[in-house]
Amino acid sequence: MSELEDFRGQNPAWCPGCGNLQILRSFKMAMVEMGIEPHELIIVSGIGQAGKFPHYTKCNTFNGLHGRTLPVSQAIRLVNHGMRVLAVAGDGDCYGEGGNHFLHALRRNLNITVFVHDNQVYGLTKGQASPTTDEGMVTGTQPFGVLYEPLNPVALAVSMDAGFVARGFSGNQEQLKELMRAALEHRGFSLLDILQPCVTYNKINTFQWYKQRCNPVGVSHDPSDREAAWRLALEFGDRIPTGIIYRSDRPTLEERLPEIANQEPLVKQPFSQGDVISELENFF
Amino acid sequence: MSELEDFRGQNPAWCPGCGNLQILRSFKMAMVEMGIEPHELIIVSGIGQAGKFPHYTKCNTFNGLHGRTLPVSQAIRLVNHGMRVLAVAGDGDCYGEGGNHFLHALRRNLNITVFVHDNQVYGLTKGQASPTTDEGMVTGTQPFGVLYEPLNPVALAVSMDAGFVARGFSGNQEQLKELMRAALEHRGFSLLDILQPCVTYNKINTFQWYKQRCNPVGVSHDPSDREAAWRLALEFGDRIPTGIIYRSDRPTLEERLPEIANQEPLVKQPFSQGDVISELENFF
Amino acid sequence: MDYTIRIGGQAGQGLQTIGAVLAKLFTRAGFHVFTHQDYMSRIRGGHNYYQVRLSDRPVSSSRSLVDILVSLDKTTVEEHRDELNAGGMIVYDSETIRQKYEGENFLDVPSRQIAMDTAGNRLMENTVAVGAVLGMLGMSLEILEALLNEVFARKGHEVVEQNIAAASAGAQFARENCSQCAFSVPEPRSAEAGATPAGGGAPGRMLLDGTNAVGLGALLSGCRFYTAYPMTPSTGILNFMAAQSKKHSLVVEQAEDEIAAINMAIGASYAGVRSMTGTAGGGFALMVEGVSLAGMTETPVVIYVGQRPAPATGLPTRTEQADLLYVLHAAHGEFPKIIMAPGSPGQAFHLTGKAFDLAEKYQVPAFIISDQYLADSEWSLDGLDAEKIPYHDYRLRAGDLAKLDSYKRHAYTDSGVSPLAEPGASRHLVVTDSDEHDEEGHLIEDALTRRLMVEKRLLKKMPLIREEISPPLYYGAENPEVVVVGWGSTYGVIKEAVDIMGDSSSIAMLHFSEIFPFPDPEKSDFLEVLGKAKSTVCVENNATSQFAQLVRAETGFVFDRHLNKFDGRPFMLEELLDYLGDAGRNDV
């Protein structure tokens, strides 16, 4: 059992009003509700505002390189499938620099969760367009405005038959907490794309902008209906559905890999040279 | 006007029976039919069996790194939108090593074409699984068989609202030639994923395997219907639809970028120091 | 006269604006100005500062002690109150920072109140602060008024007037309330005071940082394609080029990652235009394979690497010189490379031009290595000599190609340099390959062609490129007893230390800004100078003396002493003087 206080970390260096602060709060609430203790979780993060997340709570932490949360997380899970592994990334981190890993993590379907703090902009590097920035947004680097379509991570994940795909909004903390729980509880890869205002650099997709649009999906939506999920995923305009968009029941990699399936985590399996020495004989 | 003979290059070093040979032939036929001459085309290729393609025909050639055809092609097109630019890649090249570029090229929608020689295996490096290898295939590197879902590039491209998405089969040379024409004629980014047997390393998806399954999409299919396209794209089993799966009418980047839209290609625009020297004044 | 003004506060409080305005107006007033910045990797809050030095003699470094500390928050007071020069003053607004300090070093300027009173807008408190500084220095507000006019013209007459009023009130308050202020600033040199900007090459007072200097150099070199993935401290060049693309025929594309950036830059160059990319050490790691591609395909490309403290993410907004050997040896295989490491904005401008010229002339990748310190530091200059930026198009275009019977992209030649043609500009095919290839560019595997290509690409070109490299810059006494050696951004601080110490001791600087190919010791006497000196010191902003390692590998010379700093901060003038054994002098 844990309490909110157990998850107090460094003082956040985020701007006042930043959506990250609300995400952090939802996260701590989810942890406490789930009864997870700090040492029972490994958070892997990238570089960006979102990447600072684990320092602002308490957990085992690997704050790695920009864009590389997923390879690190997946390897940790392969080595220790007894641990909960959460990857925390920015939209630039996960869909820009790390886009290739995202594609292939969706395929591997290891039981890890990724929170993408999607502020539709590069925050830490001061406001350039990210892969999810709206068409037309003018920045110092995009003087004519963004001239192409944003990437829709939710639709992409559904297309790739992801294990679990959800969209949240930092401003709806209660729903967000539930989505975090559901994502962490899902057996397999879970993507939670969290829309989050960047009060400093994103003057288009503001808190109000999201608030007006974000709309929890109705109970009638069946997340196992891939086509319905895909249609819902494509909605990103006057209405943005939040909630669990898609869920599939694919087996996870750790369940299929004979070395670890139904076994102790690899890190707990004993090693002795005597077990492998006979391999030398093949060369005589 | 050109003739087949104009496109004779080095002798292919591919295995006898390799699907690449048929793809090469369809390509030359398309060139001649379209009346394109060798110097009117730039082919950018990666590393892999497919990457050798431009050497086996005649064209301006940039045979670059494994996985990097798309950044090179896109830059060439930005600099010279008067030239036709074709990228030729393997499935490992484009969806493995180069996956991130693929995602973002779909977004940019520059008027270039990519042929992916999709043999569902790494050919040149001797038979490891590629992103499109079928689940279960055993290789020297995947001793337990591939344990996760293949990437479906066609569905992914439709989800990303690609300009033009088609699937071909090397064994249907006539259709393939038509698809190549259509892809090259499309205004915007066009993906032609070409299923191709690798006689040496892919003993599952053989010529016969493809032949039995590949089925041209009916005339009733409307490629501008994204949902229908997506449904079709997901079919990859006993029946594999070939043909133009999806087509959108998004504007291309070169039409939207003020420096080049409705202008001479950048490479033809004159430069003189006199035009820019006044920029020094801003620092006085 | 030599004053240092440090403006400290939180990110988002506007301290950069205050610093920039002061720096610009001191420059226009005809002073020599040097600024540098110290900031955290966060967008709001934290503790940052901007330091402006003005003098009537040339200055090219920052000092540890300050004369006027403008404190926008309490932290600034606490962190820096012990870093005052004799007679130094701390300016603050007790209302804003909610703290009152006693002592004759403190000047409490009610900036917020004055802003409200004079302009009805508390946002003008920073303008009040600027005015207060001018008041303390006893300077007139003439130039500031002109500057405010320029800056706020777009916002309308009223805003300009409000700003001027706020500044005047601030100045007046300072004049009236700072009896203890003992600053004395000469009248601006009349010829230059408020002088209208003059065009390139003409004399005038220019204020330029390393970032914009590289940008201007690229622009004048005919760079037509710039692509990058944002990364501190290189993003400034991306922004500069993006802004230019609104005015000039130039394409700027933000890449999805650094791998895309370098490959795009190479693709653009293959297609026929000059191209460039920029990043920091970490992003450059992802470009390494592309550098090798440029080497193999002999595609000219210019790469800017802004160093920052590493490994990995390190200290993203700070400075270090620890990527020299890394960049020098980057990429698999062997091929020629050119490395420029400018020491000042002026050098950055010219060496960027040289990098573009040599990259295209020899069809190789050329690097500009800089760092956060140089990127952000502003220097006042008389102007830039645009004549020194060579522009020659070495490529074969339609007209040239039409005259050729045949064309081979990688033809063997005496110089090793093969003809570089624009693909599509003629019937001649332009073929190149990342695999080893023959003269036509097609892939081969035989030993002979391989050997001939290595000879062509590497062994023949390398000595020719070396011929183009200028010797290190020698500055100081003849037959010096002490030689201080540096490379890149330490130029300014070493030069000033030599100026100061030169009066009393026999000292000189050798500064290397064209690093690779390493300057030929036969072409100048730098090895003799070093050999004859009683003491040689190599000053580097890193922990492992990378440049000294290079010097030993290239020449065998071993330095007597090394001065290394690796805490993410640049050398302050006093630090270097201390080290060089001249700490006693306080009249610097």
Place this chain on the structure above:
Amino acid sequence: MDYTIRIGGQAGQGLQTIGAVLAKLFTRAGFHVFTHQDYMSRIRGGHNYYQVRLSDRPVSSSRSLVDILVSLDKTTVEEHRDELNAGGMIVYDSETIRQKYEGENFLDVPSRQIAMDTAGNRLMENTVAVGAVLGMLGMSLEILEALLNEVFARKGHEVVEQNIAAASAGAQFARENCSQCAFSVPEPRSAEAGATPAGGGAPGRMLLDGTNAVGLGALLSGCRFYTAYPMTPSTGILNFMAAQSKKHSLVVEQAEDEIAAINMAIGASYAGVRSMTGTAGGGFALMVEGVSLAGMTETPVVIYVGQRPAPATGLPTRTEQADLLYVLHAAHGEFPKIIMAPGSPGQAFHLTGKAFDLAEKYQVPAFIISDQYLADSEWSLDGLDAEKIPYHDYRLRAGDLAKLDSYKRHAYTDSGVSPLAEPGASRHLVVTDSDEHDEEGHLIEDALTRRLMVEKRLLKKMPLIREEISPPLYYGAENPEVVVVGWGSTYGVIKEAVDIMGDSSSIAMLHFSEIFPFPDPEKSDFLEVLGKAKSTVCVENNATSQFAQLVRAETGFVFDRHLNKFDGRPFMLEELLDYLGDAGRNDV
């Protein structure tokens, strides 16, 4: 006795099988064997060969001239007919290659026909060829039969018998038709002939290439996680480890790219197991940022870099030693690194073990640099001494952690080495960061912590690691006049040249296999040896003498002569002897 057999043909013709079978049976017969391969980057066709040398004296290199040329196609005859030793023979099948050659050097063995006649299966023509070679050498077929039994046991008795019949017929044909064959091979040393394989460490005849040696070393070092993206010449290790994962508790994952591979390897190590990745120079380029991450987070990781001719894609299946300085200086920032460059399969085995041990002991990235030549070359050995592979788990596990009151991942210590704990194994949190961090692992920006961390991570650890490095291997005459220096895969050829020339001249070898930290010249006398020699030669399979550059940078020593080869091929013994001025001797 010293024979060279070269089997040439197209990819896909089975020449590798012939070569491998011959090499293995010669080894079992008690001979000293050395093989190397020369192949193109294509799957079918082209021209490839496999070369097997057997001798009654130790051999460790390949020779230029051959004694038996097995030609599976016409090209092989044409390309190599002039490379025969006196008395050398060319074996071919005029039916298969559709060409008849006259001359007493030719032996036309109707392999296809014999295969049909004896086994009813033309696919056995290669077995006939193996038999023919044994017949020419006058060797018995006993060991071959045992081998065929092992290899084809799975395919059933009949296949074994057919193969044996085909081989016997081939041998008989050769004995009967090769009157001009003057080869003479001593009887196998009885103790070893057909001896059953003996376990690790016990004497016996082993045949091992560089790839499998590294794989075995990793396996015995407790490597539990291997990840890579396929790339010649490193894929063999991936395949070896994948095969092991069917038998042992070890996870092997093919990554989507090299960036993923290095980050996965680091993630796995952070999680608590020993991990490794491997690639070639081009793929390593994409790992460079990850190396820096390992450096900053102090995460142990072992990285195998198989060199091949570059830049860029280069010659993918050939050999070169041109990535030394690149790997040595790879990655931004400064942190300790360990580099091993084994010269033989035996060294590869032991140094892989040392790399794993030191990587974990000091929490740094450790490299094994090899190349295509070493990776593919097989050496006969008496066995491997598994005792020399240290295995000590340096990590804090649940039991250790339970005893601690507090834990700081990056705690300052005298040695600079902080405690490395398994995350999740206790209530203690394991926190690390690619940003500069404090003792707990949380990100910081202050100058003091930065400085202390650099001191801890780099300056304190580096000398300790250097202490662990063994001096170069000295081999040959005492007080030699000529010293031949090499590193990595040139070990074998230099050693043999020294053996041969040692009879008539005063010559010795210095071979460096533990390259970085560079061996301390105070710990052994290699600098004196070099200094005293009349002539020093540095032999490198590259164009720019990279190791010589390193030696100069580290010690100031400058070689008299350099022997460089950069055509993608390894040094042949005769080439080196020629160069060393001993071309006259033919009795080698």
